[in-house]
Amino acid sequence: MSNTVLQELDDGVLTVTFNRPDKKNAFNREQWTAFDQILRNANTDKRVAVVLLKGAGDSFCSGADLSDFSNSEPADGVEPFDACAEALIEFQKPLVAAAKGIAVGGGATILLHCDIVYVGESLRMKFPFTSLGLVPELASSVQLANIVGQRKASEIMLSSEWINADRARQLDLITDIYSDEQLFDKATSKAKELAKWPVSSLVATKVLLKKTNLATLRQALVDEKSEMLRLAGSPENREAITAIFERRQPDFAQFRKTAEAEPA
Numbered sequence: 408m409s410n411t412v413l414q415e416l417d418d419g420v421l422t423v424t425f426n427r428p429d430k431k432n433a434f435n436r437e438q439w440t441a442f443d444q445i446l447r448n449a450n451t452d453k454r455v456a457v458v459l460l461k462g463a464g465d466s467f468c469s470g471a472d473l474s475d476f477s478n479s480e481p482a483d484g485v486e487p488f489d490a491c492a493e494a495l496i497e498f499q500k501p502l503v504a505a506a507k508g509i510a511v512g513g514g515a516t517i518l519l520h521c522d523i524v525y526v527g528e529s530l531r532m533k534f535p536f537t538s539l540g541l542v543p544e545l546a547s548s549v550q551l552a553n554i555v556g557q558r559k560a561s562e563i564m565l566s567s568e569w570i571n572a573d574r575a576r577q578l579d580l581i582t583d584i585y586s587d588e589q590l591f592d593k594a595t596s597k598a599k600e601l602a603k604w605p606v607s608s609l610v611a612t613k614v615l616l617k618k619t620n621l622a623t624l625r626q627a628l629v630d631e632k633s634e635m636l637r638l639a640g641s642p643e644n645r646e647a648i649t650a651i652f653e654r655r656q657p658d659f660a661q662f663r664k665t666a667e668a669e670p671a
């Protein structure tokens with residue numbers, strides 16, 4: 408069992424903790440695989456009624472581990488991230504999230520697939536894909552607009568802006584805000600409240616709620632993957648990642664200048 412994604416079952420609620428707090432719970436390949444397995448097992452485990460997601464330390468999750476973009480060889484077969492994305496959009500039991508601090512990249516897009524999202528006052532959320540020279544992932548290119556509407560989704564995705572807890576609530580991106588100290592207790596009691604009901608009814612209800620969107624979400628995963636493969640590792644993407652690790656602003660203007668210099 409992975410110690411970077413922990414799980415604990417109590418009274419029908421499976422609490423899953425992303426556990427790499429020194430990296431703001433960034434997800435490397437091992438963690439995507441562990442989370443994928445946990446979701447697939449929870450889907451069929453009759454003891455599990457509800458899954459509650461949280462991060463260890465001061466943050467929820469800072470998304471994919473950026474060093475994986477440059478350091479790792481592609482995996483054989485299905486990439487761990489892709490398998491996990493599929494498991495998440497196909498997941499049939501209620502997902503409750505308790506998110507505080509950083510929720511960036513995958514840390515933000517996972518929340519779009521949760522049914523109830525409680526956040527702490529410290530929440531700082533970002534869909535950073537344009538600022539990384541990439542495109543949205545985890546079907547967020549569709550699911551964000553499903554939640555906040557097309558106009559707001561365009562602004563959020565294109566600007567890669569920071570969203571705090573109050574703005575997230577205005578946008579209906581989250582369910583409610585609590586103090587960081589109260590957050591986990593509130594989320595646990597909500598998860599237990601749902602877990603009182605028959606699992607068969609929770610599952611059938613969630614499946615019905617998701618039914619009209621599911622084919623679109625599946626297609627979004629395919630379309631996003633194809634654009635991601637085209638753009639990952641591009642000069643712009645490499646500059647974005649280097650800038651984050653060097654703690655400086657990226658210089659994307661250098662790439663525009665090259666294009667201007669070409670003859671008409």
Ligand code: COA
Pocket residue numbers: 429430431433434469470471472473474509511512513535539651652
């Ligand atoms: N991948 C790898 N390492 C990450 C990470 C990520 N996604 N997010 C944070 N970390 C690491 C930092 O490099 C730092 O490591 P260090 O202590 O060895 O230097 C540590 O986690 C703590 O992060 P730090 O940057 O010091 O915290 P912060 O509060 O100043 O900033 C973020 C937090 C999340 C804003 C910033 O780390 C960041 O922008 N990370 C990239 C997030 C991202 O773009 N994710 C999407 C990937 S698709």
